[in-house]
Amino acid sequence: MRKIATLAAVLGLALTSAAKAADPVRIGYSLPLTGVFAAAAPSQKNAYEMWRDQVNANGGLNVNGTKRPVELVMFDDQSDPSQAVKIYEKLITQDKVDLLLAPWGTLHHVAIAPVLERYKFPMVGDTAASVTLRQMKPGYIWFPTSAWPDEMGKQLPLMLKEQGIKTVSLTTIQYPFSLEVKKYFLEGLKANGIEVVSESDYPADIRDMTAMISSVKQANPDAELSLSMPGDSVLYTKQAHELGLKPKMQFMLVGPGVAFFQKMFGDQLNGLVTMGHWSPSQKKWPEAKPFYDAYVAKYNEPPDYLDTVLSYMACQILEQAVGKVGLDKEKLRQTIASDTFQTIDGPVKFEGVVNVSTPTMFLQYQNGVFEIVWPKSEATAQLIGPK
Amino acid sequence: MRLDLGVPLGGVTLATIAAAVLPFVSNDYIVGIGFTLSTWIALTEAWLLISGMAGYVSLGHVAFVGIGAYVAALSWQLLPVWLILLAAGAAAGTLALLVGYPCLRVRGPYFVILTFGLSELLKFIVVNIEAALSVSGRVLFGAPDLHDLFYMMLSLAWASLCVALIIRRSRFGAGLRAIRENEEAAETIGIAAPWFKLTAFALSAIIPGMVGALITMRTSYFDPLDSFSPRTSLLIITMAVIGGSDKPLGPLLGVGFLVLLQELLWANLPQLYMIIVGLLLIAVVVWVPDGIFGGLQRLLARSA
């Protein structure tokens, strides 16, 4: 009798100490908590933290059969790419984290890529989009985005042409991403015989768009293409409304997908087209709507359709890869480079650094939610054409 | 060589040689910190020549860093790295000469805001040039690795310190100080103020130009809004003033203190770091105007 009790006690002790012995998996990253890009950080931070909370609520991250809790190690890179470089070097060599998640923005991804290469540490990128990324040596970084500027430049004019748009206005903020998109838009518009009747670049610190919007109004285009970022998207929308600009159709690059924009303008946004490759309405992706609902429940606002979605996807890819091969860097690299992953945005497979499973898409705001309206094969709703 | 010059020069050289051992004894993170320290030492010592010694406080020094970065981005893979560095320095020096000629006639607070205006103007000119060329950021693939960059930046820091030390103890430096104290009086005793100022200004620009080129190689990316950010100019002044902008060894303290403080506070609240920097700056300017270095000197002198 005593033997059984002792055995039970020993077993009990062994089991509890085994549970206690599950070391956390430490995942490091940096975000611009201060500096010029500080407003962009929360969308990404929320995604990472929500993923961590969901994984931990589920017992932890599956590593070689054992579930271990996830611990996030975050630093502020002050919106400075050279700080990001130092932070990732620190995370790898000093803090010796088990895994890495990506920083925010194309600049930062490009800056830390050589670090990942030098230490042979794989990391799934997220909030980066630029044609130059394709020139990166494949190996330790991947980009799940499908918002490639050149692809968008080809596809949007096709979509516009189909809607009978013949003339457009093009206003662009002087910022690397938007300028890059503009270059390809101009090519694509020309190729499809659409005339640009008004074209302006404006600086990042613009406070008044009266002159610019007035000239757009005078040119009277069929569609307005506003290659803007969140801050100036708001300004454009407000001042366009004030000056009585009622576009038949409008495209806005970055901004509509961000929560505060939707909160601010609500139904005024109906019909607005923007870039993006995700919608909670996409029934083909069973995880999409649950993710949307969970995010709204936790943060009281819709997720950012670009940054939050991409960041969460990166977490999912990492989770699945680790679940398959554990924490070995070389094995992780091979898995991420070759497997197909199931994410809230559908299947993702990489060839080189590029995600080849997700086509370039466009979204349109319809009654409180962004629907995918292009290409037709992915559409969750029909594009509402020019008014 | 005079003893009061030889000793600090020797000391600085020995310290540099000691620092050069860094890549062999520690990991990349520490070397990265070494790179950052060298960067700011090189910048603040160069800034000292025009702002500390001549009294013409420049709030736009990032213009030289940025132009060096731009030269590097433009000539990337067209020229070998050492030539890129020389070109960056030359471009910055030329900019200083061209701009200095009309601008150094302006005095006091006007000069301060003028330099700020100039660096912002240059920033937006480059932004528009890039936009006109349909270029949206330039990536520098295949940059030298951290150890090589560290040695290059360390050399620039050493050079910048030596230049500051040598000039301070030279007649040129004495002339600059005279200009700072009272420019009209200096001219009456035969100091050709315009030439002195212009030379100091040009000298203060060359190394920052090269620093700019190296920084761009470190991040592999050039973007004018980033490379010409006024934050860099403000940090230079902050570090130099906190350390002590009168003597060449002063900024070393300011740089060391702020960089290491940042390393400590990273993990916690980054805003806290900036708040502490702000408080320090106020405290130093109001109560210890010659910086930590000056304060220490006085302390040591009193206890001696």
Place this chain on the structure above:
Amino acid sequence: MSFQLLLAALIAGSIYALVALGLNLIYGTMRLLNVAHGEFLMIGAYVAYWGINLWKISPLLAAPAAIVLTAALGVLLYYSIFRRAMTSRAFVERIEANSLLVFFGVSVILQNVTALLFTADLRGYRYEEELISFGGASLPVNKIMVLIIAGSVCIASVIFFARSTLGLAIKALIQQREAAAIVGIPIARVNLISFCIGFGMAGLAGVLVSMTEQISPFMGFPFTVTAFVVIILGGLGNVLGSLLGGLLLGVLETFGVAFTGPGYRSIMIYGVFIAVLLLRPQGLFGPGRART
């Protein structure tokens, strides 16, 4: 179109003038280069934002609170830092450079405390956005309010400085500091009042700006820059010059951009700024000789 542009120029110009007036007061009387002026504007903006979000009070009602808060902060700064600093010879000798650094420290602290308290997110509220059309142009009510309020305060200031005893005393202090003491002007008290008015104006400008734009802890810096451009255009210490300079900048910005394109806005503004600094540092509307 031109009338619409003119209105836009006036609205922008009136804000610029208001902000510059405050900065000019502080510089004019005490030679302090307040590079934290934009941050006081930012504080005013946040007061208005929280006013309407938490207590549903309109920005017009929040304005007095904002003015009181920023003026109080100014007083705090005066007593804690500047009163002591102004007695130190070393400080006063290079007062412009030193005050620049001190205020830079202040601005950094204000920005980061705000970011700590309220996060760096962009925030905004919608207020009185109904459009009113007249003369071929249309403006939302909030912008009309901005124009009226900022405009009245600016004009009132000019009258105040030309007519009232206190205003004249301040002007005297600006023009001839030593002489002002001799004729019995209580320098310390006038300094303090200038501080209050100066910072208070920044707070008011912040409330007005928040009615039409997004706010963030880091929104202040561009306003500080434009304020300096305006006082250079108008002449350091020249009150009427700030008003005219502000309007000029508004016109330059709006019409200049209409002719060349928005991308050139900053180049134009900094170009004019540098040209005036080099060629006529006493300002376009200032006295004949340069004053250092």
